Amino acid sequence: MKGKDLKPHIGIFGRRNLGKSSLINLLSGQDVAIVSEQAGTTTDPVKKSVEIFGIGPAILVDTAGIDDHGDLGAKRVERTKQVLPTLDAALVVMAHNSFDTEEIELIEQLNNFSVPYVILHQKSDLEELQTETLKKIREVTEAPVIETNTIDLAMRNKIIEALKPVIPTTAFVKPLLLEGLIKPKDVVLLVTPIDLAAPEGRMILPQVMALRDVLDHDAICVTVKETELEDFLKTGIRPALVITDSQAFGLVSQIVPKDIPLTGFSIVFARFKGDFANFMKGTVKLSHLNDGDKILILESCTHQVTCDDIGRVKLPHWIREFSKKNVEFDVVSGNAPLPQDLSQYALVLQCGGCMVTRKQIINRLKMATDKGVAVTNYGMAIAYLHGIFDRVTAPFAHINE
Ligand code: SF4
Known part of the structure; x- marks a missing residue:
């Protein structure tokens, strides 16, 4: 394992007006998030690069309050939820000893996407964390809990030191792409x-x-x-x-x-950035498509679309030709939300994902695999459609994943 070119994404969650935006400013050392006394200042997630000693550059993602209400509030909460699959770790912010349904639901959602987290009891200068509250938290989670505030600058290091051990190394340490496939002088x-x-x-x-x-x-x-x-x-x-x-x-x-x-x-890349074993299983779905089946194409970035585009033009053409079925295609690019009902799809086809972390891809695909939808990636699908799937996956057969 070597290299350090991935940036872990760390989400900041909590109710409105608990100082989440002040926290992002404290951690980044800059005024990036709008801070005000009025609850609900943050609407869309705000991203900011920070340097975490021992980890390197990371992206902090500030989100709207999890307790927002009304039509607009519900939309903001929905936007906040959409961030979850893109995260490598999270800070769950609470204060005033309030640990209730909102926090418990948030923790369930983080667990659902296997996002590790640290709980911050904010505003410790105003109110300390009580033993009763800690007991309540421990009924739900064993995650680290620390007392913090955004007035004392020393809190920056305290939070970072608590966060560092929970960020999975796969989020920032890059394994060698061709590990186990080649050796020196080959x-x-x-x-x-x-x-x-x-x-x-x-x-x-x-x-x-x-x-x-x-x-x-x-x-x-x-x-x-x-x-x-x-x-x-x-x-x-x-x-x-x-x-x-x-x-x-x-x-x-x-x-x-x-x-x-x-x-x-x-x-x-399927091994480096995806769920290789699931992709291997999901690819064979291409042999079992029916008329009217829908396939969801997932592009992990918004790249320029050309008339020769692999995901939007070539793959749909090859799949229709191979299956001899009238298959429909939807495309979702970048961080755009996935369709609500993923069970409408026969297959999800993920791009190579060169611009995102492995965890981001696995989290996004988890929403489909949880619904029993087959998943694969472009390369495996193309190999299968061209009859060389066994040959191009054979070099990986001896590698113990
Ligand atoms: S393979 Fe890379 S460049 Fe192509 S859509 Fe995916 S992330 Fe973007």
Whole structure:
């Protein structure tokens, strides 16, 4: 394990007017959240980068009060709930010894998404936490509880020190992408088509990350377009592993001899950023689609959509062609909320998720898997649709997840 390029997302939750916005200002050392004496000042979640000693950069997400009411208030509470799947950890803010239905429901929701948390009894300068309240909290959770206020600047370190042990290391320590797949001095061949969907003048993130990872393994990286693949193989240099863009799976699998391990960037990312075992199971749903079935495409960022787009154009076309069924597609991009009724979908198709953390992807997909909906990712689906699923997942068979 090495690397530190992920930013854990830490949500701040609690009732209105408990100083959540002051807390975010204290932790970030800046006035980023609007602070006022009027309850309900925060509407949409506010994000701010902070540096946590020993962890590195993190994103604090300030949310509206969990006790907001009225039509607008209900919408704000809904927005707050939508943040939950995107979090790696949380601060549950309470004060005045009030620990009731709102806090208990919030804790249930955090548990549901496996989001670890610390409870802050705020405004400790005005009222101390009572033994009775702590007893009530302990009936619900064993999470750390600390007394805090936003007047004493020393509280910043106190909160951070309490928070550090609960943030899962997977939220900020990056495992090597190709761990267990390659070894030092191996030649690794990356096949990266430059098509209409390729960004102008640069490589896409999964390709850059794979290249860097090969170098981190002290291995040798060769990168070609699919049009030069045969030329490279004619040199007689035998790659230990070929990783291709999944869109070129069909062609590349024909060119690369069967005894050379082949996989795809999206397959590598399925292990790195997703639930590999669930994706393996969910992919076969593609063989059992019916007319009128709906598939939900999840793109983890709002990228520029081209006429050649993989999620919106190519995958729907390949799936309809493969299944010979009239399948419908919905697309959700970035942090946009998922449809309320996920059970209407036969399958959820997740992108490679290069811009988000593994926990964010797993939390988001959990809402579908909880409803019994099959999930997979682009790379596995494309491999399956092109008849090479077994081949491109084989390099992972020996790895004990
Ligand atoms: S996060 Fe998903 S949609 Fe965005 S660039 Fe990465 S793979 Fe594509």
